[in-house]
Amino acid sequence: MKISFYTSRIMTLTRATESAQHGPQVELPRERLARLRKERGWTQVELAERVGITQRLVSDYERGRLRLNADIVVRLANALEIATDELLLTKTEQTPLRHKSSLRVLRRLERIERLPLHQQNTLLRTIDGFLKGVAS
Helix, strand or coil, X not given: CCCCHHHHHHHHHXXXXXXXXXXXXXXXXXXXXXXXXXXXXXXHHHHHHHHCCCHHHHHHHHHCCCCCCHHHHHHHXXXXXXXXXXXXXXXXXXXXXXXXXXXXXXXHHHHHHCCCHHHHHHHHHHHHHHHHHHHC
């Protein structure tokens, strides 16, 4: 598809405006999408297949011709195995993800909570002593 002079000029101005607005260090979501895809060694076709869209749509999102909507952000994040924040937010805006507790640990905590209070205290002192020894 041939792009007219006017369209190419607008696209150049848009890129310049985006760079001026966000500064040289900030990576735009569309640029981040392309980087994340390339880091995985995937083509646009491969990403499109994983998301369930066409390669042309991936290209349009990466070039900024289409804006990312909520549905596509979720689908892209799932395909890339990342949080939506990682796709949308700059590194400084991202909040660290909390580590999920292990189901094994949670089940044990539930069992501990069912123990009589004096046994809970004894067990917790034992755990605290162990953790103190490991931390040293």
